Amino acid sequence: xxxxxxxxxxxxxxxxxxxxxxxxxxxxxxxxxxxxxxxxxxxxxxxxxxxxxxxxxxxxxxxxxxxxxxxxxxxxxxxxxxxxxxxxxxxxxxxxxxxxxxxxxxxxxxxxxxx
Amino acid sequence: xxxxxxxxxxxxxxxxxxxxxxxxxxxxxxxxxxxxxxxxxxxxxxxxxxxxxxxxxxxxxxxxxxxxxxxxxxxxxxxxxxxxxxxxxxxxxxxxxxxxxxxxxxxxxxxxxxx
Amino acid sequence: xxxxxxxxxxxxxxxxxxxxxxxxxxxxxxxxxxxxxxxxxxxxxxxxxxxxxxxxxxxxxxxxxxxxxxxxxxxxxxxxxxxxxxxxxxxxxxxxxxxxxxxxxxxxxxxxxxx
Amino acid sequence: xxxxxxxxxxxxxxxxxxxxxxxxxxxxxxxxxxxxxxxxxxxxxxxxxxxxxxxxxxxxxxxxxxxxxxxxxxxxxxxxxxxxxxxxxxxxxxxxxxxxxxxxxxxxxxxxxxx
Numbered sequence: 001x002x003x004x005x006x007x008x009x010x011x012x013x014x015x016x017x018x019x020x021x022x023x024x025x026x027x028x029x030x031x032x033x034x035x036x037x038x039x040x041x042x043x044x045x046x047x048x049x050x051x052x053x054x055x056x057x058x059x060x061x062x063x064x065x066x067x068x069x070x071x072x073x074x075x076x077x078x079x080x081x082x083x084x085x086x087x088x089x090x091x092x093x094x095x096x097x098x099x100x101x102x103x104x105x106x107x108x109x110x111x112x113x114x115x
Numbered sequence: 116x117x118x119x120x121x122x123x124x125x126x127x128x129x130x131x132x133x134x135x136x137x138x139x140x141x142x143x144x145x146x147x148x149x150x151x152x153x154x155x156x157x158x159x160x161x162x163x164x165x166x167x168x169x170x171x172x173x174x175x176x177x178x179x180x181x182x183x184x185x186x187x188x189x190x191x192x193x194x195x196x197x198x199x200x201x202x203x204x205x206x207x208x209x210x211x212x213x214x215x216x217x218x219x220x221x222x223x224x225x226x227x228x229x230x
Numbered sequence: 231x232x233x234x235x236x237x238x239x240x241x242x243x244x245x246x247x248x249x250x251x252x253x254x255x256x257x258x259x260x261x262x263x264x265x266x267x268x269x270x271x272x273x274x275x276x277x278x279x280x281x282x283x284x285x286x287x288x289x290x291x292x293x294x295x296x297x298x299x300x301x302x303x304x305x306x307x308x309x310x311x312x313x314x315x316x317x318x319x320x321x322x323x324x325x326x327x328x329x330x331x332x333x334x335x336x337x338x339x340x341x342x343x344x345x
Numbered sequence: 346x347x348x349x350x351x352x353x354x355x356x357x358x359x360x361x362x363x364x365x366x367x368x369x370x371x372x373x374x375x376x377x378x379x380x381x382x383x384x385x386x387x388x389x390x391x392x393x394x395x396x397x398x399x400x401x402x403x404x405x406x407x408x409x410x411x412x413x414x415x416x417x418x419x420x421x422x423x424x425x426x427x428x429x430x431x432x433x434x435x436x437x438x439x440x441x442x443x444x445x446x447x448x449x450x451x452x453x454x455x456x457x458x459x460x
Contacts, residue, residue, distance in 0.1 A: 035174075042173040048180060055170065055177035055285065058272040059265075061300055062177060062285035062292060065278060070176055150404075157403040163410060170400065170407035177407060185406055285400065288387040289380075291415055292400035292407060295393060 005113060011106040018102060022095045025088050032085045039074045039081070046071055120228060126221040133217060137210045140203050147200045154189045154196070161186055235343060241336040248332060252325045255318050262315045269304045269311070276301055350458060356451040363447060367440045370433050377430045384419045384426070391416055 004012070046054060046067055054070045055062045119127070161169060161182055169185045170177045234242070276284060276297055284300045285292045349357070391399060391412055399415045400407045 038174040042176040042178070045171055045173050045178040045180070046176070048184065049178050050181065051168075051179035053281075054179060056275055057172070057175040057177065057287070058275050059268040060287040061272040061276070061304065062287065063272070063275040063279050064281035064284060065275070066280065069278065074176065153404040157406040157408070160401055160403050160408040160410070161406070163414065164408050165411065166398075166409035169409060172402070172405040172407065189406065283396075286390055287402070288390050289383040290402040291387040291391070291419065292402065293387070293390040293394050294396035294399060295390070296395065299393065 005109075008106065008109050008113060011102060011109055015099070015102045015106060018095055018099050022092065022099065025092050025095065029085060029088045029092065032081050032088070036078055036081045036085070039078045043071060043074050046074075120224075123221065123224050123228060126217060126224055130214070130217045130221060133210055133214050137207065137214065140207050140210065144200060144203045144207065147196050147203070151193055151196045151200070154193045158186060158189050161189075235339075238336065238339050238343060241332060241339055245329070245332045245336060248325055248329050252322065252329065255322050255325065259315060259318045259322065262311050262318070266308055266311045266315070269308045273301060273304050276304075350454075353451065353454050353458060356447060356454055360444070360447045360451060363440055363444050367437065367444065370437050370440065374430060374433045374437065377426050377433065381423055381426045381430070384423045388416060388419050388423075391419075 049067065052067050053064055054067050056065055056070060056073070057063075164182065167182050168179055169182050171180055171185060171188070172178075279297065282297050283294055284297050286295055286300060286303070287293075394412065397412050398409055399412050401410055401415060401418070402408075
């Protein structure tokens with residue numbers, strides 16, 4: 001087989017680009033999931049605490065805050081992360097559809113070529 | 116000497132693969148040992164403490180917990196790590212046996228070749 | 231087009247060097263801005279605290295200090311960072327001027343060459 | 346000039362090796378100096394504290410300890426680091442002497458060669 005025809009090359013290039021975009025989205029989603037897990041773990045530990053205070057680390061300073069306040073902060077954080085995660089998942093789904101579409105087109109282009 | 120015979124090449128490839136698997140196991144084992152050491156160090160420090168409370172950091176939140184609870188947590192963690200470490204050590208031993216076996220086979224294949 | 235004339239090569243080399251210096255300045259400025267933000271965030275959290283103490287982490291040691299003292303420390307830190315940031319911005323402006331100057335010279339040198 | 350004579354090549358190789366060893370020592374020394382500085386900073390902050398307790402972080406557990414105990418720990422750490430640093434400095438001095446010696450030998454070997 002000689003050089004690939006321009007149409008096939010073009011589809012393969014698009015496919016690769018979509019795969020890279022998808023990879024980036026999946027990495028960002030994994031980071032958000034890890035932040036959500038961490039915030040939920042913190043809430044779980046706070047429930048076990050018999051103190052009405054907890055500390056929050058900001059840089060190298062640890063600030064004593066009311067437990068309620070820390071819990072409210074964590075819940076807001078989780079909400080923000082969930083919103084961002086949902087946005088990423090919508091993008092992920094669109095990219096997966098586009099990927100399937102490009103793979104089908106590439107397959108049929110290769111079949112035409114080989115037929 | 117020309118090209119290596121297929122059998123020798125094949126044994127050498129297997130040997131390399133087993134060495135890589137063993138390297139991975141040893142890295143994971145070292146990580147677990149470091150986590151076990153850290154948890155044991157924390158237990159040791161807790162014994163020196165005259166307070167009946169300690170803090171646990173989860174992300175940037177520090178939660179005040181009863182010392183007993185923190186100690187229980189650490190002991191459970193150590194147990195889990197030890198179980199995983201034992202599993203890795205069983206895999207390590209199997210890989211070391213397989214390595215010795217492959218080295219012996221490779222040696223005798225080279226001797227036949229040279230003889 | 232054959233080799234670039236020495237004058238053009240020389241201007242291009244200077245341009246690249248100035249761009250690298252500018253990049254370094256911008257990186258250092260971004261680091262300072264992140265430290266300033268962190269210190270301001272800590273001050274903001276301290277304001278929410280109902281305790282007259284806070285902790286400062288130095289290595290793995292957490293020291294209990296009067297809130298006033300921690301706030302004073304943070305304000306001094308911010309001031310120092312702002313001074314350094316201003317110095318960097320003056321350097322940044324000089325480099326941007328030099329960059330524009332070199333770009334103009336390079337452009338006119340290329341035009342003479344092409345004309 | 347053709348190939349370098351074996352003696353010059355050999356001296357150059359030794360020189361490079363000594364430079365790499367020296368670089369390693371200097372990196373380790375800088376790490377120790379940074380640890381010493383951190384421990385001294387912690388001692389300094391502890392002096393400012395009006396509390397008779399401080400916390401020590403071990404992994405994600407923060408243990409409440411008597412300030413005296415934490416100070417004793419830090420002073421012992423500093424001593425250990427200083428001993429290691431002195432050992433490294435003795436090695437550094439030997440390597441610097443060896444470096445000067447090799448540089449002189451290399452210079453005279455090159456002069457003989459060129460003369």
